[in-house]
Amino acid sequence: AQSVSQHNHHVILSEAASLELGCNYSYGGTVNLFWYVQYPGQHLQLLLKYFSGDPLVKGIKGFEAEFIKSKFSFNLRKPSVQWSDTAEYFCAVNAGTYKYIFGTGTRLKVLA
Protein backbone atom coordinates (compact mmCIF):
# COMPACT_ATOMS: atom_id res chain seq x y z
CA ALA A 1 0.00 0.00 0.00
CA GLN A 2 1.15 3.51 -0.72
CA SER A 3 2.32 5.48 2.27
CA VAL A 4 4.01 8.71 3.21
CA SER A 5 6.35 9.03 6.19
CA GLN A 6 7.29 12.22 7.91
CA HIS A 7 10.01 11.42 10.39
CA ASN A 8 9.92 14.53 12.54
CA HIS A 9 6.68 14.99 14.42
CA HIS A 10 7.75 18.03 16.41
CA VAL A 11 10.56 20.43 15.60
CA ILE A 12 11.62 23.45 17.64
CA LEU A 13 14.03 25.97 16.15
CA SER A 14 15.27 29.42 16.92
CA GLU A 15 14.77 32.19 14.40
CA ALA A 16 17.39 32.21 11.64
CA ALA A 17 18.10 28.51 12.05
CA SER A 18 17.96 26.30 8.97
CA LEU A 19 15.10 23.88 8.50
CA GLU A 20 14.87 20.50 6.87
CA LEU A 21 11.77 18.33 7.20
CA GLY A 22 11.94 14.80 5.91
CA CYS A 23 9.35 13.11 3.71
CA ASN A 24 9.59 9.62 2.25
CA TYR A 25 6.99 7.80 0.22
CA SER A 26 6.47 4.27 -0.95
CA TYR A 27 5.47 4.01 -4.58
CA GLY A 28 7.52 2.83 -7.50
CA GLY A 29 5.85 4.72 -10.30
CA THR A 30 5.42 8.31 -11.34
CA VAL A 31 4.42 10.59 -8.51
CA ASN A 32 3.29 14.13 -7.96
CA LEU A 33 4.58 15.54 -4.68
CA PHE A 34 3.31 18.35 -2.50
CA TRP A 35 4.03 20.17 0.70
CA TYR A 36 1.09 21.82 2.43
CA VAL A 37 1.23 24.12 5.44
CA GLN A 38 -1.37 24.88 8.07
CA TYR A 39 -0.75 28.04 10.08
CA PRO A 40 -2.47 28.31 13.47
CA GLY A 41 -6.17 28.91 12.98
CA GLN A 42 -5.94 28.71 9.21
CA HIS A 43 -6.71 26.08 6.62
CA LEU A 44 -4.28 23.93 4.68
CA GLN A 45 -2.56 25.73 1.84
CA LEU A 46 -0.05 24.69 -0.76
CA LEU A 47 3.62 25.53 -0.17
CA LEU A 48 5.08 23.90 -3.26
CA LYS A 49 4.63 21.03 -5.69
CA TYR A 50 6.66 18.78 -7.96
CA PHE A 51 5.34 17.19 -11.12
CA SER A 52 8.36 16.75 -13.38
CA GLY A 53 11.55 18.44 -14.52
CA ASP A 54 13.98 20.14 -12.16
CA PRO A 55 13.95 18.10 -8.94
CA LEU A 56 14.63 21.22 -6.90
CA VAL A 57 11.40 23.17 -6.60
CA LYS A 58 10.86 26.52 -5.01
CA GLY A 59 7.70 27.54 -3.26
CA ILE A 60 6.29 30.46 -1.38
CA LYS A 61 7.93 32.22 1.55
CA GLY A 62 11.43 31.01 0.74
CA PHE A 63 10.71 27.30 1.01
CA GLU A 64 12.18 24.75 -1.36
CA ALA A 65 12.09 20.99 -1.69
CA GLU A 66 14.24 18.45 -3.45
CA PHE A 67 12.90 15.32 -5.10
CA ILE A 68 15.41 12.46 -4.91
CA LYS A 69 13.89 9.62 -6.85
CA SER A 70 16.45 7.02 -5.77
CA LYS A 71 15.65 7.73 -2.13
CA PHE A 72 11.88 8.15 -2.59
CA SER A 73 12.25 11.42 -0.74
CA PHE A 74 10.92 14.95 -1.02
CA ASN A 75 12.46 16.92 1.82
CA LEU A 76 11.41 20.47 2.61
CA ARG A 77 14.05 23.09 3.37
CA LYS A 78 14.35 26.70 4.34
CA PRO A 79 17.73 28.36 4.97
CA SER A 80 16.54 30.71 7.70
CA VAL A 81 13.23 30.30 9.51
CA GLN A 82 11.14 33.07 10.95
CA TRP A 83 8.74 33.11 13.87
CA SER A 84 5.90 33.32 11.34
CA ASP A 85 6.86 29.90 9.98
CA THR A 86 5.39 28.30 13.10
CA ALA A 87 2.85 25.90 11.64
CA GLU A 88 2.13 22.28 10.82
CA TYR A 89 3.62 20.95 7.59
CA PHE A 90 2.21 18.05 5.61
CA CYS A 91 3.84 16.13 2.80
CA ALA A 92 1.46 14.58 0.25
CA VAL A 93 1.85 12.22 -2.67
CA ASN A 94 -0.44 11.71 -5.63
CA ALA A 95 0.43 8.48 -7.39
CA GLY A 96 -1.31 6.58 -10.11
CA THR A 97 -4.71 6.27 -8.55
CA TYR A 98 -5.12 10.03 -8.33
CA LYS A 99 -5.54 9.58 -4.62
CA TYR A 100 -3.66 11.98 -2.43
CA ILE A 101 -1.86 10.33 0.48
CA PHE A 102 -0.83 12.66 3.28
CA GLY A 103 1.85 12.20 5.89
CA THR A 104 1.11 12.60 9.58
CA GLY A 105 2.49 16.12 9.65
CA THR A 106 5.33 17.92 11.41
CA ARG A 107 4.63 20.62 13.94
CA LEU A 108 7.23 23.35 13.70
CA LYS A 109 7.68 25.89 16.45
CA VAL A 110 10.04 28.79 15.85
CA LEU A 111 11.23 30.64 18.90
CA ALA A 112 11.64 34.39 18.56
Next chain:
Amino acid sequence: EAGVVQSPRYKIIEKKQPVAFWCNPISGHNTLYWYRQNLGQGPELLIRYENEEAVDDSQLPKDRFSAERLKGVDSTLKIQPAELGDSAVYLCASSLDYRGHYEQYFGPGTRLTVT
Protein backbone atom coordinates in the same frame (compact mmCIF):
# COMPACT_ATOMS: atom_id res chain seq x y z
CA GLU B 1 -11.73 34.67 -5.60
CA ALA B 2 -13.73 33.04 -2.82
CA GLY B 3 -12.20 29.97 -1.31
CA VAL B 4 -13.79 26.68 -0.33
CA VAL B 5 -16.60 27.31 2.12
CA GLN B 6 -17.62 24.84 4.78
CA SER B 7 -20.28 24.90 7.44
CA PRO B 8 -20.69 24.53 10.27
CA ARG B 9 -17.20 25.20 11.61
CA TYR B 10 -17.87 23.34 14.83
CA LYS B 11 -20.42 20.73 15.82
CA ILE B 12 -20.97 18.91 19.08
CA ILE B 13 -23.44 16.05 19.12
CA GLU B 14 -24.24 13.03 21.23
CA LYS B 15 -23.46 9.59 19.90
CA LYS B 16 -26.15 7.99 17.78
CA GLN B 17 -27.30 11.40 16.55
CA PRO B 18 -27.10 12.35 12.86
CA VAL B 19 -24.91 15.16 11.58
CA ALA B 20 -24.35 16.80 8.21
CA PHE B 21 -21.56 18.93 6.80
CA TRP B 22 -21.86 21.24 3.83
CA CYS B 23 -19.22 22.31 1.33
CA ASN B 24 -19.22 24.87 -1.46
CA PRO B 25 -16.14 24.46 -3.68
CA ILE B 26 -14.36 27.12 -5.66
CA SER B 27 -16.34 28.08 -8.74
CA GLY B 28 -15.34 26.05 -11.77
CA HIS B 29 -13.63 23.28 -9.82
CA ASN B 30 -14.89 19.96 -11.10
CA THR B 31 -13.26 17.78 -8.47
CA LEU B 32 -14.37 17.79 -4.86
CA TYR B 33 -12.84 15.83 -2.01
CA TRP B 34 -13.96 15.04 1.51
CA TYR B 35 -11.25 14.17 4.00
CA ARG B 36 -11.23 13.22 7.64
CA GLN B 37 -8.37 14.38 9.82
CA ASN B 38 -7.92 12.75 13.18
CA LEU B 39 -5.89 14.42 15.89
CA GLY B 40 -2.19 14.16 15.15
CA GLN B 41 -2.73 12.69 11.71
CA GLY B 42 -2.79 13.88 8.15
CA PRO B 43 -6.00 14.14 6.13
CA GLU B 44 -7.42 10.82 4.90
CA LEU B 45 -9.58 10.75 1.81
CA LEU B 46 -13.19 9.69 2.32
CA ILE B 47 -14.65 10.36 -1.11
CA ARG B 48 -13.79 12.11 -4.36
CA TYR B 49 -16.29 13.54 -6.83
CA GLU B 50 -15.80 14.33 -10.48
CA ASN B 51 -18.66 16.71 -11.14
CA GLU B 52 -21.65 14.91 -9.62
CA GLU B 53 -20.18 11.41 -9.84
CA ALA B 54 -18.53 9.77 -6.85
CA VAL B 55 -15.49 8.14 -8.47
CA ASP B 56 -13.58 7.06 -5.39
CA ASP B 57 -15.48 6.23 -2.23
CA SER B 58 -13.44 3.21 -1.17
CA GLN B 59 -12.54 4.79 2.17
CA LEU B 60 -16.05 5.91 3.03
CA PRO B 61 -17.67 3.83 5.82
CA LYS B 62 -20.84 3.23 3.90
CA ASP B 63 -22.80 1.78 6.77
CA ARG B 64 -23.07 5.18 8.42
CA PHE B 65 -21.58 7.75 6.05
CA SER B 66 -23.20 9.11 2.93
CA ALA B 67 -22.41 11.96 0.60
CA GLU B 68 -23.93 13.70 -2.34
CA ARG B 69 -22.97 16.40 -4.77
CA LEU B 70 -26.05 17.71 -6.46
CA LYS B 71 -25.60 19.42 -9.82
CA GLY B 72 -21.86 18.99 -9.47
CA VAL B 73 -21.41 21.98 -7.21
CA ASP B 74 -22.18 21.92 -3.48
CA SER B 75 -21.71 18.76 -1.51
CA THR B 76 -23.06 17.34 1.73
CA LEU B 77 -21.46 14.68 3.90
CA LYS B 78 -23.70 12.94 6.41
CA ILE B 79 -23.07 10.63 9.32
CA GLN B 80 -25.94 8.63 10.75
CA PRO B 81 -25.65 7.54 13.46
CA ALA B 82 -22.49 9.17 14.77
CA GLU B 83 -20.08 7.21 16.96
CA LEU B 84 -17.48 8.42 19.44
CA GLY B 85 -14.72 7.50 16.99
CA ASP B 86 -16.11 9.91 14.40
CA SER B 87 -14.76 12.87 16.36
CA ALA B 88 -12.38 14.54 13.93
CA VAL B 89 -12.02 17.48 11.57
CA TYR B 90 -13.83 16.98 8.28
CA LEU B 91 -12.16 18.81 5.42
CA CYS B 92 -13.51 19.63 2.03
CA ALA B 93 -11.18 20.44 -0.85
CA SER B 94 -11.60 21.18 -4.52
CA SER B 95 -9.40 21.26 -7.60
CA LEU B 96 -9.82 22.01 -11.28
CA ASP B 97 -9.61 18.32 -12.06
CA TYR B 98 -8.42 15.05 -10.58
CA ARG B 99 -5.22 14.44 -12.47
CA GLY B 100 -2.97 15.72 -9.73
CA HIS B 101 -1.50 18.52 -11.76
CA TYR B 102 -3.81 20.95 -10.10
CA GLU B 103 -3.44 21.76 -6.46
CA GLN B 104 -6.21 21.13 -4.02
CA TYR B 105 -7.72 24.09 -2.22
CA PHE B 106 -8.90 23.28 1.26
CA GLY B 107 -11.72 24.72 3.28
CA PRO B 108 -11.40 25.56 6.98
CA GLY B 109 -12.94 22.25 8.03
CA THR B 110 -15.69 21.24 10.42
CA ARG B 111 -14.53 20.11 13.83
CA LEU B 112 -16.91 17.38 15.01
CA THR B 113 -17.04 16.29 18.63
CA VAL B 114 -19.17 13.28 19.48
CA THR B 115 -19.93 12.86 23.19
